[in-house]
Amino acid sequence: MGAVVSNAVSSIQARVLIPGRASGEALVLDDTLSFWGGFDPAKGEIIDVHHPQFGQRVGARVLFIPESRGSAGTPGGIAETLRNGTGPHAFVLGERDVNIGVGTLVANRLYNMDVPVLVVTLDQMAQFRSGETIEIDRRGLISVKR
Amino acid sequence: MKLNQLDQERLDGKLGKAMQFAMQTIVTAAHIDQVDSLIDISFAHIDACFYNGRAHLDFVNYMLEHGATLAVPSWTNNGLVALNDLSLRDPHASREMDEARQLMQAYVRLGCNPVWTCAPYQLPDRPKLGAHIVGSESNAVSFYNSVIGARSNKYGDYLDVCAAIIGRVPFSKLHRDEARAAELVFDVSKLPQSVLDNDLFYHLLGHVIGRRSGHRIPAVTGLAASCNEDDLKAISAAGSSSGSVPLFHAVGITPEAATLEIACQGAAVEQVIELEITDLQQARRELGVNSERPLAGIALGTPHFSFSEFERLVDLLGERRVQAGLVCYLTTSRHVYAQAAERGWTDALEVAGMKIITDTCTYFSPAINGLEGKIMTNSAKWAYYAPGMLPVEAVIGSLAECVESAVSGEVRLDQWALS
Numbered sequence: 177m178g179a180v181v182s183n184a185v186s187s188i189q190a191r192v193l194i195p196g197r198a199s200g201e202a203l204v205l206d207d208t209l210s211f212w213g214g215f216d217p218a219k220g221e222i223i224d225v226h227h228p229q230f231g232q233r234v235g236a237r238v239l240f241i242p243e244s245r246g247s248a249g250t251p252g253g254i255a256e257t258l259r260n261g262t263g264p265h266a267f268v269l270g271e272r273d274v275n276i277g278v279g280t281l282v283a284n285r286l287y288n289m290d291v292p293v294l295v296v297t298l299d300q301m302a303q304f305r306s307g308e309t310i311e312i313d314r315r316g317l318i319s320v321k322r
Numbered sequence: 323m324k325l326n327q328l329d330q331e332r333l334d335g336k337l338g339k340a341m342q343f344a345m346q347t348i349v350t351a352a353h354i355d356q357v358d359s360l361i362d363i364s365f366a367h368i369d370a371c372f373y374n375g376r377a378h379l380d381f382v383n384y385m386l387e388h389g390a391t392l393a394v395p396s397w398t399n400n401g402l403v404a405l406n407d408l409s410l411r412d413p414h415a416s417r418e419m420d421e422a423r424q425l426m427q428a429y430v431r432l433g434c435n436p437v438w439t440c441a442p443y444q445l446p447d448r449p450k451l452g453a454h455i456v457g458s459e460s461n462a463v464s465f466y467n468s469v470i471g472a473r474s475n476k477y478g479d480y481l482d483v484c485a486a487i488i489g490r491v492p493f494s495k496l497h498r499d500e501a502r503a504a505e506l507v508f509d510v511s512k513l514p515q516s517v518l519d520n521d522l523f524y525h526l527l528g529h530v531i532g533r534r535s536g537h538r539i540p541a542v543t544g545l546a547a548s549c550n551e552d553d554l555k556a557i558s559a560a561g562s563s564s565g566s567v568p569l570f571h572a573v574g575i576t577p578e579a580a581t582l583e584i585a586c587q588g589a590a591v592e593q594v595i596e597l598e599i600t601d602l603q604q605a606r607r608e609l610g611v612n613s614e615r616p617l618a619g620i621a622l623g624t625p626h627f628s629f630s631e632f633e634r635l636v637d638l639l640g641e642r643r644v645q646a647g648l649v650c651y652l653t654t655s656r657h658v659y660a661q662a663a664e665r666g667w668t669d670a671l672e673v674a675g676m677k678i679i680t681d682t683c684t685y686f687s688p689a690i691n692g693l694e695g696k697i698m699t700n701s702a703k704w705a706y707y708a709p710g711m712l713p714v715e716a717v718i719g720s721l722a723e724c725v726e727s728a729v730s731g732e733v734r735l736d737q738w739a740l741s
Contacts, residue, residue, distance in 0.1 A: 193354050213686075213711065217375050225710070246566060248369040248458040251478040256375030275478040277354045278347060282480050285343060286380050 188300050190268060192316040193277045194284065196292030198266035199311045202304050202320075203237035205229050211257075211279070212249025220262030238310040239264035240301055243271035254279025259287055266312050267293045270301045294318065323349060324359050332488065340388035344484040351481055352492035361493040365449050366396040366486035367442050367466075369458030370479040371429040373402040373422035381480060382428040385487070392433045393489030397442050399459045400626075401426040404681035405438070406656070410690050411682070419688075432483075438681040439655035441555065441626040443470060451577050454497055458482040460562035461555065461625045461703065467569040469554045471577035473497045476568045496569060502578060503587040504541035504571050507594040508534075511544025517599070518546045522720035524553040525702035526605040527597070528560025532567055533605075534595065541571040541585045549575055552631055559625050560702035564608075609705040610716035612733050618695030618714075620644075620728045621684050622721070623653035624704040631721070632662040636670060638725040644675030645731030649693065653679045676728075687711040698733055700724045 206228040209215060214224030220235040234257070244250045254276055257263035263283075267276055272295050280293050294316050304310075309321040331337055332345040352360065370378060402422035403411045413420040430436050437445060440459045449455045449472040457463035457474035466472040475495045477485060485491045495501045508531055510518065517523050531540050542557075554572065561567035571579035579585035622635070635652075644650045652671065654662070659680050662668050668678055684690050685701075685708040694713040699705050700723075705716035717733055726734040 194350070212374060213707070247460065248476065248478045248482070249372070249374050251480050252370070252374035252378050255377035255381070255480070259375070259377045259380070272354050272356065274351050274354045274481065277350060278478060278481045281347060281350050282381055283377065285346075286377065286384060 187317055187319045188296060188303070190294035190296045190316040190318055192292070193269070193272065193295055194280050194291070194293035195314050196266065196284070196290040197312060197314055198238060198292055199309070200236050200238045200265040202240060202306055202308045202310050203229070203232060203234060203264070204240040204301070204304050204306045205242070208242050208245040210246035210250060211244060211253030212247040215253050215257070217253050217256035217260055217262065220257050220260070233262070234264045235262045237264050238266045238268060238312065240268045240304050241270070242298065242301070243269060243273045244275050250275040251279030251282065255283040255286070258283035258289060258291060263291070266291060268301070268318065269293065269295045270298045271295065292316070323352060329360070329490070338389045340385045340390035341487070343384070344390065344487040347481060347484040348488050348490065348492065352494070355492045355494040357492045357494040359493045360490040361454050361497055362490055363394055363454045363456055363485060365453065366394055366456035366482060367399060367458055367462055368396050368429060368434055368482050368486060369399045370483045371398045371401055371426050371434070373418065373425050374479065376421060378479070379421050379425050379428065382425065382432060382483070385483065386428060386431060390432065390487050392486050394486055396434045396486040397437045398426070398429055398434045399438070400440050400682050401438055402682060404679060406681060407679065410679060411688055437655060437657060439626050439657070440683065441628065441655060444626065444628050444655065445657050454491070456482050456485045456491060461559035463568050464558035464562050464570065465555060467496060468558060468571065468576050469551060499587070502569060503539060503589055504579070504582070504585040505538040505592050506535065507541050507543055507582065507591050509543045509594055509596045512596055512598065515546070517602070519548065520720055521553065521556065521700070522718065522723070523602065524549070524556035525560050525700070525718065526602045528557035529564045529605040529609060529702045529706070530597065530601055531557065531570060532561040532563060532565025535561070535565055535567050538592070539569050539571070540567065541573055541579060541582060543573045543582055545572050545575055547574065550630070552628055555625055555628070556702065560706070563703045563706040606718060609702055609718045610709070612717045612735065613696060613715060615696045615715070617648065617698060617727060617731060617733050619649035619651065619693060619697045620724050621651050621697050621699045621701070621704050621708070622724060624683055624685055624699070624701040627652055627654040627658060629658050629661050632658070632667050634721060635725065636667050638722055639671070639674060639729070642674070642729045644728045648675070648728060648731055649691070650676045650728050651679055651684045651690065652676050653683050656680045685711065689713070698724055698727050
């Protein structure tokens, strides 16, 4: 990828892992995260002290994350934060992550939610910045308002 | 997606909502993994019985209310609480602990075999070489793949249960031959025999492998033939704590690695790392430095203690007792506990001052009986995780060093030059 001018990207077509519609402020994580042990689903807060975004909350954000890490507990952490209302409005992944996909699918089903999980390339992910306003449609089109 | 008639009927909801939900989850996982076929499994080890919030309970209750049944033998991982000693994490003390108890009981109602262990491979009737299975707990996935040669991806919560209900999984990744080839080599042949004979070495080796392998499948060359299943358990657990190693090959020892060439499936190795004593010393430091604080306790059995580890412990302890005031926990499965009890070992160890726990483990929150302070452990996995979840600091040592420390009441690292 060449240099990206800050307002050059208005939309990116992602691949849809779990369909849904969402909008929210972007939170871009610089590292992988375990949603068991590294994350508090009661508060929706990153509690892994080694994580670059330690202390940040994911609630109502469009969460950009390279992928989850580690434990079998990640789907439970995802479903629980969504159940609590502390979870993100959408996930945009850099890898095809089954754990995040399944956790979201279960929460969508059990709690009648519509949280999408999308995947983009890591190069595409690098074009998003925390704080940007994001909209996602059911076909996986990610629109950015800058 | 190629579905047989039964799977299609499940997906269409003709066999009820639970079957439909489980099938949708399997199909979604296949979609995410980009595979278009499923494969039959013969066994599942279920992690979703480990409480991680109310959603876990809502999930299994939905399945039970809508008539789910299990298609294959399914054994339970540890729970958060010990069903046969609820006082350890008291259900009356919090809603979470009560829901953790309900969750475990729900999986018994679903039809799981309640073995409550993270080391199910220590029990009889384990899967065979080449069997397609569902593993979930990270050390068990690694042990099943590496030491037994059964085939499992690392299945997360919910997908493990859905797979056990459907009896099939996406035919992806480690279920396929080509994903199982070794890609890098850790050579330990330069290390002295005295190091290879020490049980702590295998924990440190696993830690190094986890740190350095990334997404690649590692092989280890130069291990002694004396390397046993407890040692391989240590590599499995440590490698999936410091990193994510769902499969490793121990050349000359594990079943898919008679030779390095076979382990690599004939392909060239990308990288060979020759391990030196300094690598292991660094691993030991990463897992905890012995501070000036007094020793508060000992934690053994992560993953669950085996029969042979009991035998060694009893032998090392002899007629001696744990120093008064020290808490000394040993976690194991009900099955191995019964085997050890038959030999009189559990009584002897309890009399000597050790507390033996089944069904659960000590390294995660909430702390068992307020466990805190400087804790010595023989487990890299315990040392890696516990300081992040409990008010503890960890010191790692061999089983012999843990025993000497337990008896003397202070950390004794005098047995091995690596300290």
